[in-house]
Every structure is written in C-alpha cells, then in structure tokens.
Amino acid sequence: MEQWFPKIPIADWVDTFVNWLTVHLAVAFDGITTFLQSIVDGMVIGFGYIPSYIFMILLTLLAWKVSNKGIALFTLIGLFLIANLGYWEPMLETLALVLTAVIISIVLGIPLGIWASQKQMVKQIASPILDFMQTMPAFVYLIPAIFFFNIGVVPGVVASVIFAMPPTIRLTILGIQQVPADIIEATEAFGSTTIQRLLKVQLPLAMPTIMAGINQSIMLALSMVVIASMVGAPGLGADVYRAVTQIQIGKGFEAGLSIVVIAIILDRVTQNIGKNNKQGGNAL
Amino acid sequence: MDSKKISVRNVTKIFGKSKKALQLLQEGEPKQSILKKTGATVGVNQATFDVEAGEIFVIMGLSGSGKSTLVRMLNRLIDPTDGEVLIDGIDIVKMKKEMLRDVRRQKISMVFQKFALLPHRTVLENTEYGLEVQGVPKETRIEKAMTALKLVGLEGYEFQFPKQLSGGMQQRVGLARALANDADILLMDEAFSALDPLIRKDMQDELLELQSNMKKTIVFITHDLDEALRIGDRIALMKDGSIVQIGTPEEILMNPSNDYVERFVEDVDLSKVLTAGHVMKRAEAVSVEKGPRVALQMMKDLGISSIYVVDRKKQLLGAITASDAKEAMDRNKGIIDILQAGVSTVTPDTLLTDLFEKVSIATIPVAVVDHKQRLNGILVRGAVIGALAGNNDSINHFEQAQVETAVDQEDKEVKSHGTMVPQNPNS
Numbered sequence: 031m032e033q034w035f036p037k038i039p040i041a042d043w044v045d046t047f048v049n050w051l052t053v054h055l056a057v058a059f060d061g062i063t064t065f066l067q068s069i070v071d072g073m074v075i076g077f078g079y080i081p082s083y084i085f086m087i088l089l090t091l092l093a094w095k096v097s098n099k100g101i102a103l104f105t106l107i108g109l110f111l112i113a114n115l116g117y118w119e120p121m122l123e124t125l126a127l128v129l130t131a132v133i134i135s136i137v138l139g140i141p142l143g144i145w146a147s148q149k150q151m152v153k154q155i156a157s158p159i160l161d162f163m164q165t166m167p168a169f170v171y172l173i174p175a176i177f178f179f180n181i182g183v184v185p186g187v188v189a190s191v192i193f194a195m196p197p198t199i200r201l202t203i204l205g206i207q208q209v210p211a212d213i214i215e216a217t218e219a220f221g222s223t224t225i226q227r228l229l230k231v232q233l234p235l236a237m238p239t240i241m242a243g244i245n246q247s248i249m250l251a252l253s254m255v256v257i258a259s260m261v262g263a264p265g266l267g268a269d270v271y272r273a274v275t276q277i278q279i280g281k282g283f284e285a286g287l288s289i290v291v292i293a294i295i296l297d298r299v300t301q302n303i304g305k306n307n308k309q310g311g312n313a314l
Numbered sequence: 315m316d317s318k319k320i321s322v323r324n325v326t327k328i329f330g331k332s333k334k335a336l337q338l339l340q341e342g343e344p345k346q347s348i349l350k351k352t353g354a355t356v357g358v359n360q361a362t363f364d365v366e367a368g369e370i371f372v373i374m375g376l377s378g379s380g381k382s383t384l385v386r387m388l389n390r391l392i393d394p395t396d397g398e399v400l401i402d403g404i405d406i407v408k409m410k411k412e413m414l415r416d417v418r419r420q421k422i423s424m425v426f427q428k429f430a431l432l433p434h435r436t437v438l439e440n441t442e443y444g445l446e447v448q449g450v451p452k453e454t455r456i457e458k459a460m461t462a463l464k465l466v467g468l469e470g471y472e473f474q475f476p477k478q479l480s481g482g483m484q485q486r487v488g489l490a491r492a493l494a495n496d497a498d499i500l501l502m503d504e505a506f507s508a509l510d511p512l513i514r515k516d517m518q519d520e521l522l523e524l525q526s527n528m529k530k531t532i533v534f535i536t537h538d539l540d541e542a543l544r545i546g547d548r549i550a551l552m553k554d555g556s557i558v559q560i561g562t563p564e565e566i567l568m569n570p571s572n573d574y575v576e577r578f579v580e581d582v583d584l585s586k587v588l589t590a591g592h593v594m595k596r597a598e599a600v601s602v603e604k605g606p607r608v609a610l611q612m613m614k615d616l617g618i619s620s621i622y623v624v625d626r627k628k629q630l631l632g633a634i635t636a637s638d639a640k641e642a643m644d645r646n647k648g649i650i651d652i653l654q655a656g657v658s659t660v661t662p663d664t665l666l667t668d669l670f671e672k673v674s675i676a677t678i679p680v681a682v683v684d685h686k687q688r689l690n691g692i693l694v695r696g697a698v699i700g701a702l703a704g705n706n707d708s709i710n711h712f713e714q715a716q717v718e719t720a721v722d723q724e725d726k727e728v729k730s731h732g733t734m735v736p737q738n739p740n741s
C-alpha cells in the first residue's frame with residue numbers, strides 16, 4: 031500500500047504537537063500540576079489526621095444514613111479488613127486520587143453537560159470527543175500526561191479525569207433532555223428565562239440521572255487506579271502493580287480486594303444518594 | 315384599537331422547508347399535494363379570526379387538523395411562518411424575546427392537555443410558578459396562589475405533590491397555576507380531554523362558573539363537539555389546517571357550512587344540546603291571592619291533580635294538590651295554608667342530560683324557573699323523552715310560551731333543516 035500512497039505521518043504530527051505544547055504551555059501545565067498536587071496532598075493529610083477507627087465509624091454512619099443497615103455493616107467490616115491487612119495508608123491515597131478526579135469531573139462535566147444540552151451544536155461536537163476519551167486506551171494518553179505533568183499522582187488524576195468524566199457529561203445531557211416536552215412548554219408559556227428554566231425545572235428533574243452519571247464516573251475513576259500507578263501515583267493501585275511485576279499473587283489479591291471493597295462502598299453510597307433525592311420528592 | 319382581545323390575521327404555519335410551500339399554499343394548493351411536492355407539512359393554513367374580550371372561543375377539529383399548532387401561535391410557543399397575531403392590538407409575531415416574555419407572564423396563561431405540572435414541586439409551588447418567574451415577593455405570591463387554589467376547590471391540598479392527586483385534581487392545579495398570575499387570556503389545549511367523562515363534565519361546569527365571575531378571554535381547544543357546544547360562546551371548526559366555519563353553537567348546528575361540518579354535527583347527542591327551555595310546556599299556575607275554589611276549578615278544567623302557585627310577579631311559590639284544595643275549601647282556608655314549598659325546579663338553560671333524574675323522580679312535572687324565580691314552564695316526562703327521540707313536536711318553537719319576536723325567523727330555519735335547536739329564550 032505504501033507503494034502507491036505515502037504513509038500519513040500522524041505519529042510525527044502528534045509528537046510535534048505535544049512538544050510544542052510542552053514548551054509553550056509550560057507555565058499553564060505547571061500551574062495545573064501544583065493545583066492538583068495540593069488538592070490530593072491536602073486530602074491525604076486531612077484524612078491522615080483522622081484516626082482510622084473514627085474514620086471507619088464516620089463512613090459507617092454515612093452509609094447507614096444514606097442507604098441501609100446492610101451496607102453500613104459491610105462498610106464497617108470492609109474498612110476493618112483493609113486496616114487489618116495493612117492497606118490503610120494506600121487506601122487513603124487512592125481515595126484522595128479518586129475523589130479529586132471525580133470532583134474535577136463534576137466541576138467540569140456538569141456545566142459542560144448543561145451547555146451541550148442547550149446547544150445542539152455543542153452536543154454534536156462533544157459527542158465524538160467523549161467517545162474518543164472513553165475508547166482511546168488509557169495508556170496512550172499516559173505518555174503525554176507524563177510530559178505535561180511529570181511523574182506522580184497528577185498525571186494519574188488527569189488520566190482518570192479524561193476517562194471518568196464522559197458519563198457525568200453524557201448523563202447530564204440526557205437528564206436535562208429527558209424532561210418531558212410539555213413541562214418545558216409550560217415553563218416557556220409562563221415566561222421563564224433560560225436560566226429560570228434550567229435552575230427551577232430542568233436541573234431538579236435531571237438530578238437523579240446526573241447522580242447516576244456521577245456514580246459511573248466514580249467507578250471509572252476507581253478502575254483507573256492501577257493504570258495511574260504506572261506513572262507514579264501512590265495508593266492501592268501501586269501495591270497491585272508492584273505485586274504483578276514481582277509475581278506476588280497473594281499480595282496482589284489483598285490489594286485488589288481492598289480496591290473492590292472501596293468500590294462497593296462508594297458505589298452503594300452514591301447510588302443511594304440519587305435514590306434518596308427521588309424519594310424526597312414523594313415523601314415530603 | 316378595537317375591543318378585540320385577540321386578532322389572528324392570515325396566520326400560517328408550515329413545518330419544514332417553508333418558502334416554496336407558503337407560495338403554493340397562497341396559490342390555493344391543498345395540504346396533501348404540498349406535502350407531496352415539497353415535503354413540508356401545513357400545520358395551519360391562513361387562519362383569520364377575532365376573539366372578543368370575555369368570550370369562550372372554542373377551536374374544534376379532528377386530530378391533526380392544526381388546533382394545537384394554532385393555539386400555540388397565540389403565545390408563540392410556535393412561531394408562525396406568516397401572518398399576524400395581535401394581542402390587545404399589538405402584533406406579537408414581530409415582538410422581541412423580552413417583550414414576548416412579558417406578554418406571556420402578564421397577559422396569557424395556558425392550561426395543558428397532560429397537565430404539565432412540575433413533579434418536584436408541591437401544589438402550592440406549582441401554582442406559584444408563574445409569579446415566581448416574574449420575581450413577585452414570596453408572601454404576595456403565596457397569597458395569590460392560595461386564592462387561585464381556593465377558586466378551583468383545592469384548599470387543603472397545597473402541600474401535596476402532583477402525583478398524589480387524581481387526574482381531575484391535577485388539572486385543577488393546572489388551572490390554578492394559570493389563574494394565579496391574573497392574565498386576561500387563558501389558552502386551554504384539550505385541557506379536559508385526559509379526564510374521564512364524569513370528571514370532565516364537572517370541570518366544564520366549574521370552568522363556566524369561574525368564567526361567569528372572572529370574564530377571562532378563553533381560547534379552548536377540543537375535538538369533542540359536545541364539549542364545544544357546552545362551553546363555547548363561539549366555535550371555530552378546523553380542517554386540514556384551515557378554519558372552515560366560525561359561529562355560535564346554534565349557527566354551527568343549524569347551518570353547517572359544508573359537508574365536513576355537517577358530518578361533525580350529525581351525531582350530536584341531543585341531550586347535550588337541548589335545554590329545558592326547548593322541551594318545557596306552558597305552565598298553568600294559580601295566583602296565590604286566589605282562593606282554593608278557583609284553583610280547584612282550574613285543575614278540573616285542565617284535568618290535572620296539582621297546580622303551581624305563583625305570586626303577582628309570577629314568581630313560583632310552590633304547588634298545591636286537588637285534594638288539599640278541596641279540604642281547604644271545606645274548612646275555609648286559603649291557598650297559602652296548603653302550599654307545598656320546595657318543589658324541584660330547573661332553569662331554562664339546563665341541559666336535558668342534567669335534568670333526567672329530577673324529571674324521573676318527580677311526582678308532579680318539574681318547574682322551569684328563570685333567574686328571578688319566575689315560572690316559565692313545566693317539564694312533562696313524555697315531552698322530554700319525545701324530544702330525545704328526535705320527535706320534533708316535542709320541541710318548542712316557543713309559540714306557546716312567551717317568546718321574543720326573533721323566534722319566528724328561527725322557526726323557518728329550523729324547519730328547513732330538519733334539526734331544531736331554537737334560540738334559547740334568555741339569550
């Protein structure tokens with residue numbers, strides 16, 4: 031094939047582009063790095079101040095409040111197991127990484143989703159980009175992430191955000207566009223402004239769907255922790271990664287189990303926050 | 315400007331590529347062939363009509379005839395392709411967004427077929443919505459919303475959520491929400507179509523009652539002729555996006571302007587069109603200051619066993635029976651002593667469908683009285699049933715009862731058309 035059509039030099043283009051970015055946007059990248067690093071560090075330090083047993087009790091109570099006794103019990107036993115196995119510190123680091131990625135996904139994703147829900151154009155442009163973000167293998171953008179953000183937790187956060195943000199954006203769009211047309215028509219007929227329609231009608235009605243998106247983002251961010259550890263992010267992922275490279279099956283299982291426990295706790299708790307919102311509508 | 319609240323001038327809506335289609339339409343091309351030639355759908359075709367302040371204007375037509383599209387152009391939820399919509403003399407089609415918003419906030423409210431309530435808000439919060447977006451202070455807004463809820467009979471439900479209410483109650487909330495911001499114009503798109511028949515009739519009654527106090531200008535969409543006849547002051551009939559006839563219910567029934575209207579009108583349920591005034595018989599009554607002897611003589615002459623008693627102004631006081639009159643005569647008592655008050659009455663404009671029950675349980679013919687309690691006539695069971703069976707003789711052309719002169723004319727028309735729905739004597 032190369033015989034009659036020269037190879038398109040996409041690889042060269044990307045390299046050139048990345049180099050250009052690294053040189054010209056160095057200041058911006060440094061700023062982002064410092065910012066993200068301090069958020070994650072702040073969380074790790076903050077969590078670290080809390081004695082592990084108090085942390086366990088607080089999370090258990092939270093699980094009880096938003097969902098049910100069973101999940102609260104699971105939380106308590108699960109966290110105890112993690113501490114017992116000696117993965118408490120890495121677990122806190124993982125939690126900080128995941129929460130940072132999720133918070134950024136929410137802060138960027140919801141406004142983007144709202145924007146795309148209002149403008150068909152934006153949605154049409156965003157759709158393929160979102161597909162790209164989710165399907166391009168994460169390893170591929172780990173490499174430029176190291177270029178831009180050095181080694182450590184920050185490229186891990188960035189990679190997690192890229193991978194985890196799409197569901198929040200998508201389900202924000204979906205939730206808003208799912209509001210029945212006749213309800214939108216009614217708000218128009220009473221002379222609402224765009225902002226009033228959004229804040230008073232569309233967002234409240236989209237909330238359960240948006241919460242489902244956030245829940246998915248959390249799960250995806252968690253699924254990234256091992257990959258993030260490859261660029262130097264500390265935490266449970268790093269333990270798994272180390273165990274894999276050193277073929278320590280038992281250790282790898284322990285660290286992996288800890289990730290599963292955290293995943294289940296975060297999933298059930300955030301799932302029920304969404305549901306509670308819905309029921310609040312009925313019961314009040 | 316004139317007293318017209320709403321003036322619609324040549325309004326057209328074409329869905330899809332409109333330029334070519336509009337031209338064809340103005341050249342008189344029918345909807346179907348425009349769809350074939352251009353792929354564009356004609357929603358509304360050059361509609362022109364006026365709605366007077368304070369009237370209920372019904373727009374009726376089969377599914378797909380363009381009713382919803384037309385009514386949505388009155389507050390520009392749908393932008394007309396062509397034409398003018400004047401609200402209080404001002405064309406809203408050319409209006410800027412902000413001004414249009416003010417018109418929607420202050421002049422026009424809307425009630426929707428599927429209620430379109432906000433499920434996350436209480437009944438009260440739903441009712442407040444229109445005021446809330448205007449920035450009315452919380453207290454004023456609650457006060458107005460509560461007044462509106464009281465009007466539609468939903469006091470006590472203000473903290474419920476819509477899905478806790480029945481369909482009829484939900485639509486009351488929809489109505490209260492529309493009433494709360496005091497707009498002059500109420501647009502109602504099949505507002506009662508989603509309700510079951512009994513509730514629907516209640517809501518129609520209630521709307522009429524509210525309207526008698528409020529005097530809003532109401533544009534009411536329906537595909538149900540019975541409903542249109544019941545509540546409409548005037549009715550516009552639509553077909554394929556065009557208005558084919560506009561007139562009072564009587565005009566539409568008696569003078570269907572074409573086959574389409576005629577077919578629509580054909581199977582009208584007479585019980586929902588005919589009123590007590592149409593079927594009542596002349597009432598023989600005895601004046602209260604007469605003696606029982608006179609009363610008894612009248613009953614004998616007429617061959618009846620009871621008779622109504624009126625005062626000097628013809629106001630109904632009650633009834634007496636022949637046997638009571640005889641006894642009173644023997645004992646030298648007056649009519650007033652044997653009078654049975656509290657007889658069952660209806661008004662001349664009561665629809666037949668609403669008076670069956672009274673007529674069937676009454677022991678003496680039900681009295682028809684006007685708003686001043688004057689006796690207009692009586693309802694004889696046979697005549698009521700006869701009228702329903704389509705028996706022309708059972709229906710008054712008002713020769714016997716005291717009637718306005720205009721009726722003669724009416725009669726001729728009635729006869730020539732074979733249907734007989736004379737003007738209501740009160741109207």
Ligand SMILES: Nc1ncnc2c1ncn2[C@@H]1O[C@H](COP(=O)(O)OP(=O)(O)OP(=O)(O)O)[C@@H](O)[C@H]1O
Nearest residue numbers: 329355356357376377378379380381382383384537
């Ligand atoms: N958004 C739209 N896009 C394209 N065509 C439309 C649109 N809305 C309505 N139409 C078409 O316009 C015509 C009139 O529709 P409209 O909804 O006004 O009818 P309707 O009289 O209200 O009917 P129904 O009794 O079913 O509510 C129909 O042929 C319909 O298919």
Ligand SMILES: [Mg+2]
Nearest residue numbers: 381382383504
């Ligand atoms: Mg419709």
